[in-house]
Amino acid sequence: MPVDTHQHVALVTGASSGIGLATALRLQQAGLVVYGAARRVDRMQQLTDAGVHVVAMDVTDDASATAGVERVLAEHGRIDVLVNNAGYGSYGAVEDVPIDEARRQFEVNVFGAARxxxxxxxxxxxxxxxxxxxxxxxxxxxxxxxxxxxxxxxxALEAVSDCLRLETAPFGIDVVVVEPGGIRTEWSGIAAEHLRATSGRGAYAERANAVATSFDSETMARRSSPPELIAATIARAVTARRPRTRYAVGFGAKPLIALRRLLPDRAWDALILRATA
Structure with missing residues (x-):
């Protein structure tokens, strides 16, 4: 295949559902060549139908990640946009979560993105x-x-992003952090499942089950924003001449971040403990 050195190329991880799926579609509509990467390629027919290239990739497997990037470079000669979206929420009390699971959370959410x-x-x-x-x-x-x-x-990802932005700015590379609030994706169901399995019994059970139920509630679903909102924000950032360093978008993101900045620790603790009782 001849190498295309003109059209911008994007690689989006975690593209089988939610924010990643919506982002891959939005960037493709914006005129980019898009590769959507995920472990579950059987769930990515919608991307294939839309003209998005599908890549099997496990971001925690170095050989898999390297092969995916090499495929894009072989077919198009460049990657102009990387959207590190792959991730999940492993919930449970610190006392209860096995350290191996804690390590896996970092492997997926931080080290996979960094690699x-x-x-x-x-x-x-x-x-x-x-x-x-x-x-x-x-x-x-x-x-x-x-x-x-x-x-x-x-x-950790926020800190890595801030350091990376400083390191790469002299080379004309932008590093952007997107901070979604409540979004209607599979994330909340997975987090609730992890929480019940890890801390649904024992010393933390009462509050843990209450929090898990709130993740699954209709109220949470109604108050959550669609993943397309995040996709539109990402598209705006990657097509901007000078994107912002951070975008807080989606239900609750801006007010809660602002409130945390204003409140002393004890006041924040009291607010959150009341909200999760």
Whole structure:
């Protein structure tokens, strides 16, 4: 296949559902060549039908991540946009979550994103252009009970992104953090399942089950924003001449981040404990 050196190329991870799926479709509609990567390629027919290239990729497997990036480079010669969206929420009390599961949370949410950045950066530096979008969360700026390992990964991703932005700015590369609030995706169901399995019995059971039920509630679903809102934000960022460093979007994101910045720790703790009782 001849190498296309003109049309911009995007790689979106976690593209089998939710924000990743919506983002891959939105970027394709914006005129980019889009590769959607995920472990569950059997769920990506919608992307194939829309003209998005589908890539099987496990971001925690270095051989898989490397092969995926090499395929894009072989077919199009460049990756101009990387959207690190792959991730999940592992919930449970710190006392209860096995350390191996905590490590896996970091492997997926932090190290997988960092490794992909390493793989695409040489080409971006050579062209002196490119955009890396790291999907964090309002949970990268605020904390709630039973989310220690999830919040830990998102706080870490924010810090990695800030350092990466400083390092790559001289090469014309933008690093953007997107901080979604409540979004209608599979995330809340997976987090509730993890929480019940980990802390649904024992010392933390009463509050843990209450929090898990709130994740699954119709009220949560009604108050959540559609993933297309995040996709539109990402598209705006990657097509901007000078994108913002952070975009807080979706239900609750801006007010909760602002409130956390204003409140002392004890006042925030009291607010969250009342809300999760």
């Amino acid at each position: 992909l950045a390493q793989l695409v950066l040489p080409g971006m530096r050579a062209r002196r252009s490119g955009t890396i979008v790291n999907i964090s969360s309002m949970g990268g700026r605020i904390t709630t009970p039973f989310g220690a390992w999830y919040h830990g990964t998102k706080f």
